[in-house]
């Protein structure tokens with residue numbers, strides 16, 4: 001199964017940009033929350049839902065995937081963005097199989113992946129092998145604390161590029177630069193540009209993207225897919241606003 005990977009590579013080649021809405025199962029709970037989410041994404045064809053979080057109760061996680069999948073009506077791919085090996089659900093469409101390559105903690109480079117692999121082998125989930133790079137967002141984040149790893153320094157784009165390149169040589173397909181959920185500052189544009197130049201696979205950028213201009217700057221610097229989580233919780237209209245910009249941008253490319 002290679003559909004989403006092929007789609008992401010094709011969009012990346014064409015310069016088409018995409019948007020993912022990250023749903024944290026601990027923050028979106030209860031009937032009303034699901035009704036609100038369905039209302040909020042009814043007006044536009046979002047590209048992806050991501051589901052995951054750092055501290056998630058297994059039951060909330062499974063309910064969240066089920067509800068998001070129901071809301072997506074099989075139109076919007078639901079991609080797991082797991083905070084641990086326990087965040088696997090066969091009801092999603094794909095999983096970002098992350099290796100925290102910016103860190104030096106074997107548990108998050110390969111340990112969690114070994115624990116998840118046998119379960120994943122029994123599902124039909126599309127596995128998207130992803131080099132995950134945590135970047136200093138000028139606020140300590142859950143990922144930093146839980147993974148006990150140092151983020152990439154903001155002023156070292158060359159280190160980020162070398163890390164991505166090493167990931168590419170190890171066979172990883174996608175790359176994710178993340179300043180962490182609720183970061184004060186998003187990933188610097190220079191770092192996105194450096195990684196974009198180093199690797200040609202689809203580049204995901206997230207963390208602290210809480211306005212149209214921050215999303216725009218990430219795309220302009222070379223991100224293919226921008227992820228919005230916290231920003232959408234604080235500003236209910238944000239995803240629709242960003243999508244509006246994205247639609248105009250992609251339409252101007254003149255690709256079918």
Ligand code: 1GP
Pocket residue numbers: 022178179180181182183205206207208209227228229230231
């Ligand atoms: C975090 O990239 C995601 O891992 C999204 O971050 O919640 O800050 O949008 P925000």
